[in-house]
Amino acid sequence: MPIERKVLLTQSEDHTGLIAQITHICFKHGLNIIKNDEFVDREHHQFFMRTELEGVFNDQLLLDDLNQSLSKKTAHRLTTATRKRIVIMVTKEPHCLGELLMKSLYGALNADIVAVIGNHTTLEELTEKFDIPFHYITHENLSREQQEDNIQQIIAGYKPDYIVLAKYMRILTPSFVEQYNNRIINIHHSFLPAFIGARPYHQAYARGVKIIGATAHFVNNDLDEGPIISQDVTRVDHRHTAEEMAQAGRQVEESVLLHALQQVTNEKVFVYENRTVVFD
Amino acid sequence: MPIERKVLLTQSEDHTGLIAQITHICFKHGLNIIKNDEFVDREHHQFFMRTELEGVFNDQLLLDDLNQSLSKKTAHRLTTATRKRIVIMVTKEPHCLGELLMKSLYGALNADIVAVIGNHTTLEELTEKFDIPFHYITHENLSREQQEDNIQQIIAGYKPDYIVLAKYMRILTPSFVEQYNNRIINIHHSFLPAFIGARPYHQAYARGVKIIGATAHFVNNDLDEGPIISQDVTRVDHRHTAEEMAQAGRQVEESVLLHALQQVTNEKVFVYENRTVVFD
Amino acid sequence: MPIERKVLLTQSEDHTGLIAQITHICFKHGLNIIKNDEFVDREHHQFFMRTELEGVFNDQLLLDDLNQSLSKKTAHRLTTATRKRIVIMVTKEPHCLGELLMKSLYGALNADIVAVIGNHTTLEELTEKFDIPFHYITHENLSREQQEDNIQQIIAGYKPDYIVLAKYMRILTPSFVEQYNNRIINIHHSFLPAFIGARPYHQAYARGVKIIGATAHFVNNDLDEGPIISQDVTRVDHRHTAEEMAQAGRQVEESVLLHALQQVTNEKVFVYENRTVVFD
């Protein structure tokens, strides 16, 4: 039997002895711990552990052992680091799509982009350069639900692990979001202070901000905007026009989205209580 | 007559030939331009120039020449790089005050702290280590106006160039702010996204933010919070407790406030239309 | 006659009145100054100015006026912001080439990539996705001079403004470099402290560095490595393997090279005395 490397993800109510119990079971199975990251949220009494294991695996037996010896409130997941499958949704802006296509191509993103869905045809040509199918699903003359039904049919055919909104500029309905709980990832610009309403870069320019940021997050139907995965900022100053601020914002958007996907596809992200634990 | 170095600040409605006219007059006065920074806000047709000059100055003659040859809508200011006078207002937190006291002491801040005013006595001992007078002006049993009157009397005695709110935790009345137009500088934490209401670091923790920021700005009575001078951020993650996030926030607050004051005291900041031009 | 926007670049021995003279001549020609950046190196008595002008241009008359009224030691260059022509040289690593291809495609880089030259065929397929000619110029069984002659013939046919070494892993001869003075741009990793010799990332790992950097610079035959255009760093820690450090290094390499080219192709970079002035 071959020696493999897998990741064991454990999320549990916290109690004394959890690390000892889990690592002891791994030890009994002859598995070597390559890397172990652990975090306890003391406020919510939640325990998180990510364990990279090497050895000869009997997956079912290992999971059974873990589940028997630990309380029922513990969830284990054993995953292999195979490349994840991603469907990307876009509108017209190329920067985030372009970054993901390129990084996936030569392996800097541990994921295959299996399809791109656009509500405009603007990015069809870019997508097809990379031999990836592009699906044009218009929203014109359709109710929001009808258009989303069309999108869901396309997605269903690809069985993706994650759906990435790479500057998809339409709001998704709660029922769409519910279909893919903690599996939709979005990117958007962020400001200090925040600007509400139209033309945020024009507001940021008018206000003379010195920093432009971006936030990648899971989309859910909770308050706010869903659990944050990654954030970064870049500097601007009075010499930047609103358009130049937008360009700086696009550069940080694409790098934050890439970073978030690198974390997610390498099984480094837990979600709970509208926040994330990211073992990076 | 001695060779001196001075800074000429010009703010004007923009029109063709301004740089040529101003630099020509400086040239006629035998002044050498050490460093020239210039910016035009094309949207508001505003022109800003900061000119470091070296030579033998006849201040009045130079300003007269500038005012005669240029339109009346132009404001010139000729300043020497003498150390500015600063009064600091505090409540209980030591980090910003401590940073400014230390940097002023050995010259990393081009300003003398002439007095510290506190609405608590907590920071009296720290202030007096540096042989600087500390004035305890309580707000207890006083109306907001009465307390501010007491503060203004103290400030008046020191004739400061700027008033720095180094974590002064009371809101100032519009009439107080009006007394010191674009001369009050404040520092506060900033988040992506912004959090409104009490205990912002607990909200930031609950939301799992990955970045904590700080903003230094002038205080005025306009909408929002006044023109931004400087901003910066620092990284946090799920392992930071709310208190550790607050500590990270304090470190970035003190460095942003210092940076803003370095820019302001070196005459590098223009204010207009609720925004700043910072020639750094 | 149409209203155009052009950039006037002036490099000169410094003397009093230069800004006044130049801006006065622009004023006489009815040209409006959109943006003016100026720098004086007081140590070397060198003056640099970048002036964005708008109006109706008579190029020759303007340059004649400038040359007549200013000393002979002044060099002026008037350029339009047309897209520059770039030839990229590569070996096997895709990250820098991929970044430039993508950014050029949708306009985030103000340059057309007119050809890619590789001493291996590894990146031919990537290049041709973007409908750009790829020239395979082997170094095998050839002297360095013979291979470079072959490269120069290819380059000559494209008349590029700049040659970009996007991880081209062979050292160029002084005579090749001389052909393209201050027109060859290179990118390489940088460390604190520096590591000399083979496998630098393994040395960096062994040394436990916390920061990985990259430097983009012009290639010349002077001491060291030529004038630095742009630098940046990224954080690593003990958990990064040498390979993961190299991957972090690649990400910062591609973004630094892009940034350097954005500055160069927008006419924001002066070179002198083995250093640069970058008006960003």
Next chain:
Amino acid sequence: MPIERKVLLTQSEDHTGLIAQITHICFKHGLNIIKNDEFVDREHHQFFMRTELEGVFNDQLLLDDLNQSLSKKTAHRLTTATRKRIVIMVTKEPHCLGELLMKSLYGALNADIVAVIGNHTTLEELTEKFDIPFHYITHENLSREQQEDNIQQIIAGYKPDYIVLAKYMRILTPSFVEQYNNRIINIHHSFLPAFIGARPYHQAYARGVKIIGATAHFVNNDLDEGPIISQDVTRVDHRHTAEEMAQAGRQVEESVLLHALQQVTNEKVFVYENRTVVFD
């Protein structure tokens, strides 16, 4: 018996089951794991674990249990998070000393500065503002060994945990360094590329670097400069004079030194093979 919080540090040759064994013993002792960080250097087969424990401790019994059940090649250390004792050595520059004095004063550094030793009297007044003894130990008319003997006598009286070189500008002898293995911490500027020889900031200016860095490291007698604890950089450009680059360098030096000491005094740093593991 009171509930306490302590840190267990384990360094060991790596073998399967280590985490299980250690955490199991902690579990048997009724100790709750608050926070656990673990790292395996697969190349050197070294295992590192930092375990924050809470409960009623019997230190000797716990360490005995750990030592008995684990191999002899394992070193355990159980420490309480009491404030560490630090002696600071200085010459004339105030910035690093000032930062540590201020941060120690109000608790942002988990250490008491028990004494400052200077080979000049320049910083005596600053030190004594904080009611800390300053010892002037001249190097004039003394051999290096004689001066160091005088220093060691002073140090011995204070029994410090760490000795911090806060811009102490003399080279220490190997025999001095040996006395305090992995207990001397130094800060110095760093450049990309590195500059060897005198006046590094003038070289950096001449070379037009865009980034200035600082490195905090342990001092030992190995090759290079000892294990790196923390590094950071700041941006500069052509407008910075050599003196302004030095000032930017000083700001990053003081913040990197502070950060390194925060990590060290909170027992987050392991040293081995001329590198560090920093659990931050």
